[in-house]
Amino acid sequence: MTSAAFDVLGIGNAIVDVISHSDEAFLGQHGLVKGSMMLIDEARAETLYAAMGPGIEVSGGSCGNTMAGVASFGGRGAYIGKVRNDQLGSVFGHDIKAMGVSFETPSATEGPATARCLIMVTPDAQRTMNTYLGACTGLGPADIDAKRVASAQVTYVEGYLWDAPAAKQAVLKAFDAAHAAGRLVSITLSDSFCVHRYRDEFRALIRDKVDILFGNEAEIKSLYQVETFEEALEATRLEAKIAALTRSEKGSLVIKGKETHAVPAAPVAKVVDTTGAGDLYAAGFLFGFTHGKPLAECARLGGVAAAEVISHVGARPEQALKGLI
Template identity: 60%
Template sequence: MSAHRYDVLGLGNAIVDVISRADDDFLIAQGLRKGGMTLIDEARAEQLFRAMGPATIISGGSAANTIIGLASLGGKGAFIGKVKADELGALFAHDIRAAKVGFSTPAATDGTASARCLIVVTPDGQRTMSTFLGACQDLTEADVDEALVSQSAVTYLEGYLWDPAAAKAAFIKASKIARAAGREVALSLSDSFCVDRYRDEFLGLIRAGAVQIIFANESELHSLYQTSDFDTALAQLKRENILGVVTRSEQGCVVVKGEEALTAPAFPVEEVVDTTGAGDLFAAGFLAGYTKGRDLGACARLGALAAAEIIQHIGARPQKDLRQLAEQNGLGVGLN
């Protein structure tokens, strides 16, 4: 790739995660869809927070998690996302900057509060998310720094950002800037229900050349092509003639580029504690390798390694130095 200031620029929802453990009965009592993500308003966020047990509060947001994972692997990352000038907004800004990620989006001084995602983790490690987007929805085209996009090898969007209309316009602007500068654009499909809402638009982005890299899990891929058969969905992805990365939990991942396909195993783990952020960190590892020119197999192994670290503890931010972990597993070459 040509010279660039940042390896990856993420555009996404700037969210603080509030994580609590509970059993399936709690999900049923609260009317929560296990394993999914539901958008909620501020009143519901307050009600659910009161019902939850003791909580851990950690900065989150899908694309932000990916960029912080990238930084932990030695990559240079930046992030565009909107917070309000309040307590949670200040926490988010502190955490992402402390991870050595570039973050200069101005905080909103009025409007709704900073976003939060209330996450309930069940004993099987599954996470059920209820998200109040708050100030995230105030991200606009004006927040997209043209120089920042032009100086980033890959601009990475989380599919969740497609919900607010103004944020959607911000991504379209970023995509056009990136393509004009000869850079690549990646899209994480984020959630199968998100794909259900915007299937035609996501496919339109791919087929119009606005997106060159897709990250998805099995359920998201099935939703994108409206089939329950994995091989059928994968065959359709191949025909898009883009770089497609599909995670399959304990079955590892499949990477396709045109008609070429390779599989890579999941990295072994001692215990699955919390799957929050597994896909985000897989993308971090993959892109850390990709922007350093590593082959696709090595990129997939780096993704699997980063995902394995994240699911062995609560929260979607690394607790270990991922670059050191990569070096210990023979994957650290070129990560600087």
Template identity: 55%
Template sequence: DALGRAFTQEIREIGVEYRTAPVAGGLPTARCIVLITPDAQRTMNTFLGASTELHPADVDEALVRDAFVTYLEGYLWDRPEAKEAFVHAAELAHAHGRKVALTLSDPFCVERHRESFLELVDGHIDVLFANEHEIMHLYKAATFDEAKAAVRGKCEIAVLTRSEKGAHILAGDREVHVPAAPVERVVDTTGAGDLFAAGFLFGLARGKSLEECGRIAAIAAAEVISHIGPRPETPLSTLI
């Protein structure tokens, strides 16, 4: 449909290799209304549309094989077929010696799928992204420190964000605290977690230290919350 064509064109124009073939008929392209309050927090009314129709057959093995990391989005965990596709992608990645990352996405998403997420984190995930509310919901922890203790050792790296308090990166016995990058004025927090994950994985794929991965992630997140909209307005390569 028109939105799908627009998305495909725009994502390719910024240099992303996008191979997903259009679907003939069925549900329309996903869309989302984002409401931003004066304190820059956002709430979303989302229609996932065709995104919910993800099946194992849609997973491009060559793409997974060639990627340093396959990034899984918790929002798409609602359908049984999508769960199968997630596990299939993770198994393919590991079979080719690649890494698998997961973002928990949202506390409500965690509440709906806690047991499945716990199983996924324990058995298939190398890099976990979560904010403090999501990780506390996942482990039913009363405090952030309790949640940190619960997730430690469950995956290779756990990246836990705390807004203006920065982020904690857990890897084995190590814990790295990354301060939030300074922002003159927070305008819109939409996309903050996505850009943080993107920056972190960018550094990880290039062999950077955990400290440097966190620094890049914090800069990327700071850029996107300084203006309206979830896409960077300043090329991130000029900031890092």
């Protein structure tokens, strides 16, 4: 196997986040389920945007956040995602390149606008996300360069891609290209509602294709339809090669076969916004993994990155993560 030009290649929905502080009353008024991610159409996006309070715009998307984290650690990252040749598309492309991530996917010249996610952050630091996928739905197999996939140690994708059939086919093409080159593939479950939509497909992927699985406590319990985390842990052990499972303030557990590594959460002075916690945990873990670190150390780095991102508003690091190692 040839040496890798990239540590991690991410494939995801290229989204610009609009983040605003909100309260329980606003969520109730607009029929929003706290802590969830809901897909919305353009009309709904315009209605919510008009009703939101003052917000900040920052490039996001689950996998995009992870790749920004990998780069912040000093890792070599590349990203595949679809934007439109509009203002938000330019913002997304500038931001991810400025972080040091290679981004060469051609912008769409027609069709829906660049995707945006309207995020309401409540006083308890929970984020409620409403996503208009827009140009993301144009991502397809033609956007996957097998040679580029083969140039990365790990290809990492977000479960949200299963909401667009063409994007799902793109992921499967990338997975096959990665394995043909002797590389590894990884997926994050993304959201318990996403798991509910694609439970059987995700479980088949985990058994047959995925090398590294990421999920939180709610997602993994939803995947195996069990009541306790302990039951989910043992069910995961039977199907996943490596699984990194996060439990918020309880830290994370990494399992590989009969191995179990329990790692405490990194300290954080004040939780401000949990947006991106799972994304940055994956960044730290994958950075460690692609640099030959033991699984427990990979989880520790994930916890360090998650602690940094939840200490401020926004889903990307505000300080260089390599300085926190």
